[in-house]
Amino acid sequence: MHPSRRHLLLFAAIVAILGGAFLYAVWRAPEPIPPGSRPLEIHVLDVGQGDSLLIISPMGKAVLIDAGPPEAGDTVVSALRREGVHELSLVVATHPHADHIGGMVDVLEAFPVKLFLDSGQVHPTRTVARMLETIREKGIAFLIAEAGQEFELEEGITLHVLAPMKPPITHTRGDVLNANSIVLLLTDGSFSMLFTGDSERETERRLLQAYPSLSAQVLKVAHHGSRYATQQSFLERLRPEIAVISCGAGNRYGHPAQQTLDRLRAVVRAIYRTDIHGEITISVTRGSYWIETEYPTSPDVWVGRPSGLRSTGDQSVAVPGRARR
Numbered sequence: 001m002h003p004s005r006r007h008l009l010l011f012a013a014i015v016a017i018l019g020g021a022f023l024y025a026v027w028r029a030p031e032p033i034p035p036g037s038r039p040l041e042i043h044v045l046d047v048g049q050g051d052s053l054l055i056i057s058p059m060g061k062a063v064l065i066d067a068g069p070p071e072a073g074d075t076v077v078s079a080l081r082r083e084g085v086h087e088l089s090l091v092v093a094t095h096p097h098a099d100h101i102g103g104m105v106d107v108l109e110a111f112p113v114k115l116f117l118d119s120g121q122v123h124p125t126r127t128v129a130r131m132l133e134t135i136r137e138k139g140i141a142f143l144i145a146e147a148g149q150e151f152e153l154e155e156g157i158t159l160h161v162l163a164p165m166k167p168p169i170t171h172t173r174g175d176v177l178n179a180n181s182i183v184l185l186l187t188d189g190s191f192s193m194l195f196t197g198d199s200e201r202e203t204e205r206r207l208l209q210a211y212p213s214l215s216a217q218v219l220k221v222a223h224h225g226s227r228y229a230t231q232q233s234f235l236e237r238l239r240p241e242i243a244v245i246s247c248g249a250g251n252r253y254g255h256p257a258q259q260t261l262d263r264l265r266a267v268v269r270a271i272y273r274t275d276i277h278g279e280i281t282i283s284v285t286r287g288s289y290w291i292e293t294e295y296p297t298s299p300d301v302w303v304g305r306p307s308g309l310r311s312t313g314d315q316s317v318a319v320p321g322r323a324r325r
């Protein structure tokens with residue numbers, strides 16, 4: 001073959017390969033997601049022993065409920081970045097325990113926040129002081145939660161504040177800060193999910209009294225699955241299909257408790273735990289929802305953890321030197 005002809009053929013072959021690759025790339029390129037077509041998403045972040053839940057509406061409005069323990073600040077911030085969050089419409093601190101607000105300063109430093117919703121409970125710790133200081137420094141609007149408040153994320157998607165109610169709970173077998181947690185109900189037409197913070201049986205009793213028709217398809221189980229919440233009467237009223245528990249692998253608090261898992265098993269279709277499944281994502285669209293998890297499920301989902309703490313009548317009461325959660 002003449003050398004110039006060979007070059008021509010080689011050139012034609014390269015053009016054909018590159019052209020094919022280009023056409024394949026065009027064909028494979030994902031369609032840009034038009035605003036409004038993304039499902040409503042709830043991410044139960046894997047923050048170890050603590051809570052942090054991110055809600056993103058189809059139009060991209062983001063709400064963060066709690067920010068995990070101090071060591072999870074980076075995890076929460078990266079999860080928000082990964083989900084394309086540029087601004088938080090609302091940040092909720094269900095109550096001032098460190099496993100719920102420990103990562104808050106990292107979040108407030110990383111994202112502009114339109115409104116901060118607090119339980120209004122006084123808890124004199126450095127973590128709380130730093131959080132309040134950051135809110136003040138950044139000039140973030142600050143609101144104390146009260147049952148009856150509503151936040152519309154976008155048309156048809158609303159977060160309802162169900163608790164704390166007035167007057168605050170002053171007596172509990174557990175912890176008053178937990179019992180006065182902010183409780184939220186997210187509703188989207190035919191879907192609803194209840195966020196309970198670390199609430200306790202007294203909180204549940206009040207919720208049953210105040211909202212006789214309360215129901216939710218998905219329940220964020222209270223207090224990491226502690227045995228002193230998630231009472232049978234509460235579950236019978238709520239009738240959740242799915243339960244999610246946020247708790248740390250190998251935690252010494254006995255979360256979740258076997259009794260709580262047994263009560264849930266009698267009611268729910270499935271249970272998801274961050275200590276087993278990692279991050280749990282609930283996607284909601286047009287009346288149906290589905291769950292995705294970071295790790296596969298395991299038969300251990302129905303196995304509780306023994307408490308490594310002394311018996312004080314409540315597992316949230318830690319041994320000396322160990323922070324309350």
Ligand SMILES: [Zn+2]
Pocket residue numbers: 050051097099100198223224325
């Ligand atoms: Zn907690």
Ligand SMILES: [Zn+2]
Pocket residue numbers: 095097177178198324325
């Ligand atoms: Zn707590």
